Amino acid sequence: MAGQWMMILIGVSLGMTCLAAPTECHFNSQALCEYEGRHYSLGQSWMEQGCIQCTCLHPFGVGCCETVEQPVDFPPWCQVRVESVTCKVSLVLTSDPRLPCLPGEGNSVDPSHGEMNMKLAG
Template sequence: MMGHWPLTVLVTSLLWATCRTAPAQCHFNSQALCEYEGRSYSLGESWMESGCIQCTCLHPVGVGCCETVHRPVDFPAWCEVRVEALTCTVRLVQSADPRLPCVSHGNSLDPSHGTLGMQLGR
């Protein structure tokens, strides 16, 4: 058991380094292989999976993956989050018509700031 300590420190460091720039959800899979779309990866190598998920090979202990987009959590019920898969950008759009941006009182809501741009009703 003591022999795994250096490997555990390395795995934790690599996963932290991969995910530290994007405070999003991360997961670790000890059963996963360091392969994606027919390509094999070595220890420390990263790749981007569909859905804007960045994964890092932590061979021989598994694969660590983190979302790379910042999803807003505080916005009106009539809005929804859309993630552009090719550019990994996030937009808030109207649920009734996703072609239109989420707007309140003439101000476009910034998805990175939730409802900060909204004026409260009196």
């Protein structure tokens, strides 16, 4: 019975932590509630590199969830860029990551080929 309550507590805590519709979560019962030299107590959260939010579930361990939902349906000439500080996701052109990639109707020409390249160059 105590094991069931522990799993419910962990599930509720992870669910509350991951409001950003995480793509993956994990729980480590051996992990310490510590990150970059700072100690955390029960219920406290912190953001790790890679946009992973962790919550201290002491004495049970640490639960972590990805907070960035990566797009999966975009043209091959686009790539996903995740800003590590803000965890903001955007699509950029593979040929020039400084430019946004705007997939959709009217933007169906691969900019690395043909007519669109001539318009950009001239």
